[in-house]
Amino acid sequence: MRIATWNVNSLPARLFRIEEWIQYAQPDVLCMQETKLADAAFPHGAFATLGYETAHHGDGRWNGVAIASRVGLAEVSTGMGSLDDAQGPRLIAADCGGVRVLSVYVPNGRSLDSEHYPAKLAWLARLRAVVEESAAPDRPVAVCGDFNVAPEDRDVWDPSKFQGATHVSQPEREALADLEKWGLVDVFRRLYDDGKLFSWWDYRAGSFHKHQGMRIDLILVTEVLARGTTYGLIDRNARKGQKPSDHAPVLIDTVVG
DNA sequence: ATGGTGGCCCGGCCA
Secondary structure, eight states, rough: OOEEEOOOOOOHHHHHHHHHHHHHHHSSEEEEOOOOOOGGGOHHHHHHHHTOOOEEEEEEEOEEEEEEESOOOOOEOOOOOOOHHHSOEEEEEEETEEEEEEEEEEEOOTTTSSSSHHHHHHHHHHHHHHHHHHOOTTEEEEEEEOOOOOSSSGBBBGGGTTTOOTOOHHHHHHHHHHHTTTTOOOHHHHHHOSSSOOOOOSSGGTTTTTTTTEEEEEEOHHHHHHOOOOEEEEEEESSSSSSSSSOEEEEEEEOOO
């Protein structure tokens, strides 16, 4: 099974790139973030044409998450209660081909002195609670999305440029590590040990061409899926060309045993 | 270079 995640930075603006990517990458499950859509505006038909069922959780201008699947889409659940109300629609989950799949868009946090920073930490803690309540670590589970956290220093282009910034702070990394301690593996990192394997590059200042990015889009899987994972890719080609998202899609190939 | 770009949608906000 090919499982992918992509922060599309507006689904309407990116639909032609998403359709193109689905057709050549052939994911079985695609998690999307920052759809920037209300549920009523989601283009289910465009995905159905390509053979995918879709579920979406969004309210309009900001945030918004979705799952597209060609291996079944059942037991859809959305949001995380009052925290979701305060931080926007950022979580949707479904059973896809025997895997419990979560598409997550972790709050950015803005800056360490912002009120949005502790809200980000609280959201990550709540995500752990949701996973603990709704899934089992000995079952196939994939938590996919834009975590807005670079797990290690090698996941940013220059750690010295991130002194005092979000995405690299110890509390954020500990919150991510705490989620992983439940029983999730950053399987792309397990497969590929190199630095500079980034999934996001700022639109500004030619960051992509200068390889100045971060790896913040992650596919966290339970050990039963990690053991079956044979391949992973951050598709930098999707960050090139006409009207790209500022994120590249990330995918893994795994066997659901 | 205290900017830069791009999406929301037209005045700033958000990333």
